[in-house]
Amino acid sequence: xxxxxxxxxxxxxxxxxxxxxxxxxxxxxxxxxxxxxxxxxxxxxxxxxxxxxxxxxxxxxxxxxxxxxxxxxxxxxxxxxxxxxxxxxxxxxxxxxxxxxxxxxxxxxxxxxxxxxxxxxxxxxxxxxxxxxx
Numbered sequence: 001x002x003x004x005x006x007x008x009x010x011x012x013x014x015x016x017x018x019x020x021x022x023x024x025x026x027x028x029x030x031x032x033x034x035x036x037x038x039x040x041x042x043x044x045x046x047x048x049x050x051x052x053x054x055x056x057x058x059x060x061x062x063x064x065x066x067x068x069x070x071x072x073x074x075x076x077x078x079x080x081x082x083x084x085x086x087x088x089x090x091x092x093x094x095x096x097x098x099x100x101x102x103x104x105x106x107x108x109x110x111x112x113x114x115x116x117x118x119x120x121x122x123x124x125x126x127x128x129x130x131x132x133x134x
Contacts, residue, residue, distance in 0.1 A: 006077035017048030
């Protein structure tokens with residue numbers, strides 16, 4: 001069981017299952033939403049996610065057609081992203097997870113949009129777009 005929370009603690013959740021593969025996304029939207037060089041994300045099945053508190057307060061923003069980003073309205077922490085076309089999955093922001101999610105990153109994505117001031121030096125595969133074959 002994993003637990004997680006936003007910065008202020010209003011939004012709290014538990015994940016009773018394995019998180020999906022971890023990816024580092026360097027797209028402009030992830031950089032702006034997180035205020036950092038990239039977003040660290042992992043898919044979670046909605047059926048394995050339980051909201052402890054704050055679910056009703058979460059606000060969603062359509063950052064691009066068909067992609068909603070969710071955040072805590074009190075502290076601004078990004079919580080998840082979702083695609084309405086894939087209603088069974090949320091992409092959780094791993095910075096909110098307490099402890100070790102049990103998965104390690106498998107690559108960097110959207111590196112064609114990466115911050116010019118950040119050098120990727122970890123040796124993980126790098127992909128220009130949002131899929132391993134891009």
